[in-house]
Amino acid sequence: MVSNPGVKGERAAPQRARKDEDKEARRRLLLDEALALYAATSYAEVKMADVAERAGLAKGTVFLYFPTKEALFLALLEDLLFSWFARLDARLCQSDAPWTGPWLARSVAQSLEAETSLTRLLAMLQTVLEQNVSVEQARRFKERLLQAMLHIGALLEARLDFLKPGEGPRVLVHLHALVTGLRQMADVAPVAREVLASPHMAPLRIDFTAELTAALTTLLRGLESR
Amino acid sequence: MVSNPGVKGERAAPQRARKDEDKEARRRLLLDEALALYAATSYAEVKMADVAERAGLAKGTVFLYFPTKEALFLALLEDLLFSWFARLDARLCQSDAPWTGPWLARSVAQSLEAETSLTRLLAMLQTVLEQNVSVEQARRFKERLLQAMLHIGALLEARLDFLKPGEGPRVLVHLHALVTGLRQMADVAPVAREVLASPHMAPLRIDFTAELTAALTTLLRGLESR
Amino acid sequence: MVSNPGVKGERAAPQRARKDEDKEARRRLLLDEALALYAATSYAEVKMADVAERAGLAKGTVFLYFPTKEALFLALLEDLLFSWFARLDARLCQSDAPWTGPWLARSVAQSLEAETSLTRLLAMLQTVLEQNVSVEQARRFKERLLQAMLHIGALLEARLDFLKPGEGPRVLVHLHALVTGLRQMADVAPVAREVLASPHMAPLRIDFTAELTAALTTLLRGLESR
Amino acid sequence: MVSNPGVKGERAAPQRARKDEDKEARRRLLLDEALALYAATSYAEVKMADVAERAGLAKGTVFLYFPTKEALFLALLEDLLFSWFARLDARLCQSDAPWTGPWLARSVAQSLEAETSLTRLLAMLQTVLEQNVSVEQARRFKERLLQAMLHIGALLEARLDFLKPGEGPRVLVHLHALVTGLRQMADVAPVAREVLASPHMAPLRIDFTAELTAALTTLLRGLESR
DNA sequence: TATGAATGAGTGTTCATTCAT
DNA sequence: GATGAATGAACACTCATTCAT
Numbered sequence: 001m002v003s004n005p006g007v008k009g010e011r012a013a014p015q016r017a018r019k020d021e022d023k024e025a026r027r028r029l030l031l032d033e034a035l036a037l038y039a040a041t042s043y044a045e046v047k048m049a050d051v052a053e054r055a056g057l058a059k060g061t062v063f064l065y066f067p068t069k070e071a072l073f074l075a076l077l078e079d080l081l082f083s084w085f086a087r088l089d090a091r092l093c094q095s096d097a098p099w100t101g102p103w104l105a106r107s108v109a110q111s112l113e114a115e116t117s118l119t120r121l122l123a124m125l126q127t128v129l130e131q132n133v134s135v136e137q138a139r140r141f142k143e144r145l146l147q148a149m150l151h152i153g154a155l156l157e158a159r160l161d162f163l164k165p166g167e168g169p170r171v172l173v174h175l176h177a178l179v180t181g182l183r184q185m186a187d188v189a190p191v192a193r194e195v196l197a198s199p200h201m202a203p204l205r206i207d208f209t210a211e212l213t214a215a216l217t218t219l220l221r222g223l224e225s226r
Numbered sequence: 227m228v229s230n231p232g233v234k235g236e237r238a239a240p241q242r243a244r245k246d247e248d249k250e251a252r253r254r255l256l257l258d259e260a261l262a263l264y265a266a267t268s269y270a271e272v273k274m275a276d277v278a279e280r281a282g283l284a285k286g287t288v289f290l291y292f293p294t295k296e297a298l299f300l301a302l303l304e305d306l307l308f309s310w311f312a313r314l315d316a317r318l319c320q321s322d323a324p325w326t327g328p329w330l331a332r333s334v335a336q337s338l339e340a341e342t343s344l345t346r347l348l349a350m351l352q353t354v355l356e357q358n359v360s361v362e363q364a365r366r367f368k369e370r371l372l373q374a375m376l377h378i379g380a381l382l383e384a385r386l387d388f389l390k391p392g393e394g395p396r397v398l399v400h401l402h403a404l405v406t407g408l409r410q411m412a413d414v415a416p417v418a419r420e421v422l423a424s425p426h427m428a429p430l431r432i433d434f435t436a437e438l439t440a441a442l443t444t445l446l447r448g449l450e451s452r
Numbered sequence: 453m454v455s456n457p458g459v460k461g462e463r464a465a466p467q468r469a470r471k472d473e474d475k476e477a478r479r480r481l482l483l484d485e486a487l488a489l490y491a492a493t494s495y496a497e498v499k500m501a502d503v504a505e506r507a508g509l510a511k512g513t514v515f516l517y518f519p520t521k522e523a524l525f526l527a528l529l530e531d532l533l534f535s536w537f538a539r540l541d542a543r544l545c546q547s548d549a550p551w552t553g554p555w556l557a558r559s560v561a562q563s564l565e566a567e568t569s570l571t572r573l574l575a576m577l578q579t580v581l582e583q584n585v586s587v588e589q590a591r592r593f594k595e596r597l598l599q600a601m602l603h604i605g606a607l608l609e610a611r612l613d614f615l616k617p618g619e620g621p622r623v624l625v626h627l628h629a630l631v632t633g634l635r636q637m638a639d640v641a642p643v644a645r646e647v648l649a650s651p652h653m654a655p656l657r658i659d660f661t662a663e664l665t666a667a668l669t670t671l672l673r674g675l676e677s678r
Numbered sequence: 679m680v681s682n683p684g685v686k687g688e689r690a691a692p693q694r695a696r697k698d699e700d701k702e703a704r705r706r707l708l709l710d711e712a713l714a715l716y717a718a719t720s721y722a723e724v725k726m727a728d729v730a731e732r733a734g735l736a737k738g739t740v741f742l743y744f745p746t747k748e749a750l751f752l753a754l755l756e757d758l759l760f761s762w763f764a765r766l767d768a769r770l771c772q773s774d775a776p777w778t779g780p781w782l783a784r785s786v787a788q789s790l791e792a793e794t795s796l797t798r799l800l801a802m803l804q805t806v807l808e809q810n811v812s813v814e815q816a817r818r819f820k821e822r823l824l825q826a827m828l829h830i831g832a833l834l835e836a837r838l839d840f841l842k843p844g845e846g847p848r849v850l851v852h853l854h855a856l857v858t859g860l861r862q863m864a865d866v867a868p869v870a871r872e873v874l875a876s877p878h879m880a881p882l883r884i885d886f887t888a889e890l891t892a893a894l895t896t897l898l899r900g901l902e903s904r
Numbered sequence: 905t906a907t908g909a910a911t912g913a914g915t916g917t918t919c920a921t922t923c924a925t
Numbered sequence: 926g927a928t929g930a931a932t933g934a935a936c937a938c939t940c941a942t943t944c945a946t
Contacts, residue, residue, distance in 0.1 A: 016905050023905095048941060058907045060943080069941065123410060127349075130415035138417045146430055169429045173411070174441040180410055181403030184349060189356035191364045203395045204372055215400040215445065222448030242924060242930050249930090274916060284932045289917065468926055475926095500920060510928045512922080521920065575862060579801075582867035590869045598882055605881075621881045626893040629859030636801060636858055637851070641808035643816045655847045656824055667852040671893065674900030694909050694945060701909090726937060736911045741938065 027065050029055050031076050039117050043073065043124060070132040073121060077129065078141055080118040085148045087111065092155065099159040101220030109213040112179065119208075120187065123180040149173075162224040171219070178215050182208050253291050255281050257302050265343050269299065269350060296358040299347065303355065304367055306344040311374045313337060318381065325385040327446030335439040338405065345409040345434075348402070375399075388450040397445070404441050408434050479517050481507050483528050491569050495525065495576060522584040525573060529581065530593055532570040537600045539563060544607065551611040553672030561665040564631065571660075572639065575632040601625075614676040623671070630667050634660050705743050707733050709754050717795050721751065721802060748810040751799060755807065756819055758796040763826045765789060770833065777837040779898030787891040790857060797861040797886075800854070827851075840902040849897070856893050860886050 017023040033054040037046045048069055052062045066072035088111050092099070112119060121129070130138055153168025163171070186208040188196060196205050243249040259280040263272045274295055278285045292298035314337050318330070338345060347355070356364055379394025389397070412434040414422060422431050469475040485506040489498045500521055504511045518524035540563050544556070564571060573581070582590055605620025615623070638660040640648060648657050695701040711732040715724045726747055730737045744750035766789050770782070790797060799807070808816055831846025841849070864886040866874060874883050 047939090059941095060908060061906055063942070064905070067942095123349075123353075123407075126410050126413055126415055126418065130418045133417060135417050135420055138415075139421045142418065142421050142427060142430060146427060149429060170437075170440070173429075173432065173437060174404070174444075177404050177407030177411060177437070177441065178400070179407065181349075181405065181407030184352055184406055185399070185403060187352055189352055189364075191359060191361050192352060192356045192368065194361055195365045195368050201368065201372060203375060203399075204368060206399065211399060211403070214396070215403070218400075218445050218448035219441065220448070221451055222444035222446070225447055225451030244925070244928095244930075252930095273914095285916090286918080286933060287931055290930070293917095295916065499918090511920095512929060513927055515921065516926070519921095575801075575805075575859075578862050578865055578867055578870065582870045585869060587869050587872055590867075591873045594870065594873050594879060594882060598879060601881060622892070625863070625881075625884065625889060626856070626896075629856050629863060629889070629893065630852070631859065632862055633801075633855030633857065633859030636804055637855060639804055641804055641816075643811060643813050644804060644808045644820065646813055647817045647820050653820065653824060655827060655851075656820060658851065663851060663855070666848070667855070667897065670852075670900035671896050672900070673903055674896035674898070677899055677903030696907095696909075696946070704909095725935090737937090738912060738939080739910055742909070745938095747937070 023065075026055075026057075027075075030057075030062060030065055030072065031079060034072055034076055035080075035117060038073070038076070038121075043128065048072075067134065068132045070129050071134070071137055073124075074129040074133055074137060074141060077118070077121040077125065078144070080115065080121065082144060082148060084111065084115055084118055085152065089152065089155070092159075098161075101160070101224055102217050104156075104160070105213050105216035105220060108175065108216060109209050112212065113209045116183075119179050119183040122176070123183050160220070160224075162226070167223065171223070174219060175216060178212060178219075182206060182211050182215075186211075249291075252281075252283075253301075256283075256288060256291055256298070257305060260298055260302055261306075261343060264299070264302070264347075269354065274298075293360070294358050296355050297360070297363055299350075300355040300359055300363060300367060303344070303347040303351065304370070306341065306347065308370060308374060310337065310341055310344055311378065315378065315381070318385075327386070327450055328443045330382075330386070331439050331442035331446060334401065334442060335435045338438065339435045342409075345405050346413065349406040349410055386446070386450075388452070393449065397449070400445060401442060404438060404445075408432060408437050408441075412437075475517075478507075478509070479527075482509075482514060482517055482524065483531060486524055486528055487532075487569060490525070490528070490573075495580065500524075519586065520584045522581050523586070523589055525576075526581040526585055526589060526593060529570070529573040529577065530596070532567065532573065534596060534600060536563065536567055536570055537604065541604065541607070544611075550613075553612070553676055554669050556608075556612070557665050557668035557672060560627065560668060561661050564664065565661045568635075571631050571635040574628070575635055612672070612676075614678070619675065623675070626671060627668060630664060630671075634658060634663050634667075638663075701743075704733075704735075708735075708740060708743055708750065709757060712750055712754055713758075713795060716751070716754070716799075721806065726750075745812070746810050748807050749812070749815055751802075752807040752811055752815060752819060755796070755799040755803065756822070758793065758799065760822060760826060762789065762793055762796055763830065767830065767833070770837075776839075779838070779902055780895050782834075782838070783891050783894035783898060786853065786894060787887045790890065791887045794861075797857050798865065801858040801862055838898070838902075840904070845901065849901070852897060853894060856890060856897075860884060860889050860893075864889075 017026045030051060034046060034051045037050055037054070048062055049059050051072070052059045055062075062072070066075060088108065091107060091111060092104075095103075149169045149172050153170075153172055156168040156171060157163045157165065185206040195201065243252045256277060260272060260277045263276055263280065274288055275285050277298070278288045281288075288298070292301060314334065317333060317337060318325070321329075375395050375398050379396075379398055382394040382397060383389045383391065411432040421427065469478045482503060486498060486503045489502055489506070500514055501511050503524070504514045507514075514524070518527060540560065543559060543563060544551070547555075601621045601624050605622075605624055608620040608623060609615045609617065637658040647653065695704045708729060712724060712729045715728055715732065726740055727737050729750070730740045733740075740750070744753060766786065769785060769789060770777075773781075827847045827850050831848075831850055834846040834849060835841045835843065863884040873879065
């Protein structure tokens, strides 16, 4: 853990990030630590002080990189979301065969299976994250989101011939809604878990991936069948 | 402190709710005031003290009726949700004609149009409300939810002949997800509103009712077209 | 638990205490339940509501018998203290043989061994109990205490020939101090218990009865040796 | 908020305690203010907010120095107790003449005469202070207490030739008990004060120093006379 | 850039006690 | 006498954020 031999501090990070690459590295470090904490607990339970400590930095330093807690987590969401978009893009474009709805639905749902943090954060986007963030950051996020949606939307329209112009992005909007909605339904509180354990409660137990696949498949079939 | 009824008292309710009906009335009063505050602001901004004050009661009195803030709001959600279920049920059953997917989608979406508080609360169900609530209350809620889902689900299966056995409740699960997801997407933070005002941001501006109608219609068509 | 067959209530107590003996019985019942709760927990943890419930009475009823929580517990202390005085008196007077200091010390300490509640309450007498009590109750308590002290004090002076006039009560004052002081030292908080578990901490671990016996024996020998 | 030193600031301490000595000074300041409030009222009446205000600090700042109210007061007790121990030690060692019981008793009792806060806090040690304190703080306190007891105990054994090995600390335990017990008996509640004003109540009126001297003298004589 | 001491707004909940019935 | 609904004062502690150094 000690990377500065001879120095008293136990800090892993460099003392001062002068170069842009150092700053970027430190930024990533903070995001990584925030993610680790968030994945293990919840937004409310993640303290800025803990993020700082885990990153080997002082509390105040975090605020040099992210002006608010919401800004930090919006940046984290941005990272996760657009990296997922990129991976989805790559995954989809690998396939030369013509796309089918069920295949697409499965692909999307599977690509989200391990992205619990992403989908959890997505569900807090408007309610929490965008509540205490600069217009600039919000704009940047929305612009990138728009761009990605238009890009993937165009891709969908190109490869799913039953999609009419403009329907690609719309599918993504509905996907977004399904993802955040199902994520919340699937993340059950301890009390509820106990209640849902009864066999007859089965209809209320939500399997995120299964339901997302099913709903998305049906949705696409609905578009195809017109 | 008000001993001269009619002089300063603004409440019709008796000073002390001794009979069960009085207690029920007071309970409703508290729920109503909580709803009014919530509709105007947000969960976090509603203070138990304000609810009490608006109801003309002392702070401690609220806790005679609801053991925690979460319990109060879960009870509120319960009220709104099951009264909506009942209204939807009535609305649907009025129609003698055979149901169609688009008609159903429109009916459901329209019936939810004015239910902003309901859908906002629904989105907090697992994340917030069920976090600090007795197992009993949670169980009661889930049981009623299950019952309603099975009931409406059966209705769907009976009137939409393309639905296979067991698909009624599943449609409702997907509806639930869409509702909470779209609600969150539609409730835009002030900063975001500013950003979304740009014309080119149109694809990111969500009209709750329109999108819910569209998505649900498509979903049902997808089921019909098999 | 139901002693009034046919009545809906589960109350063990009579509906109304009209006769003085009924009232006295109810009073004792309340004291007994308060004692049971106190012995198992602590003063702060005993709720008036719990006392009422255990006694099968309504919350408000307790206050018909004891105007304040402190009054209830002072009454309880009174009961325990003077019943102990009586028992001590009896025990001491049984012995025909001339008294000795060590024998007396042992007798007293042993008679207090099982009286944890009494000694715990005694330690709260001035700090807590007498803080919220009527002058009448306080006077009554002090008068009885004085009387008992004078009585037992006189007994001591009569049977321990080394005691000079007026020293009997004084011995009792010192006894009182030792009892409350040692009781507090012996009642160790959980954190402290952990700390005191270390072998080298032995000198700080207090055995109430042993220390009381030792101190009292020494004290009496000190008086005898003049 | 005070940025013009000398204008409104009543404090000599720097705005920010950066050096260890500044921090220690601030810590002492808080302890002093807490002591002032406690001496004038009671533990329950001292509010952390008041301590902060008197120290010219924000509420939260107090918790940077003491994690809980109990921790603050245990630290205060620690200060008072060990400073008293030191003063007692000095006082006792000044005397070259061989010690006698009566002299020692008088010395101890007199040295405690002005230490009302110390003895009052001592009586709350196990009941209150150690209830909400870290194991570390508790251990530290007990270790110091043990050390002091062994030290003073050894001193006693060395200078009072009638003490057998191991009896020094035990005398201190009995002293501790007498001190806390007598302190509680001497601190009379307002109601009780009224009652005790009657001439015939004289035997119940406790003079802390007088009784402590008497009891301790007798106790030591008891040890001497074997 | 980095630090970390200081800030201070923010609140749900308990429970002894009262009093209308 | 009994009830139990209503009262309302009371309060330590957290943590995102700032800013002097």
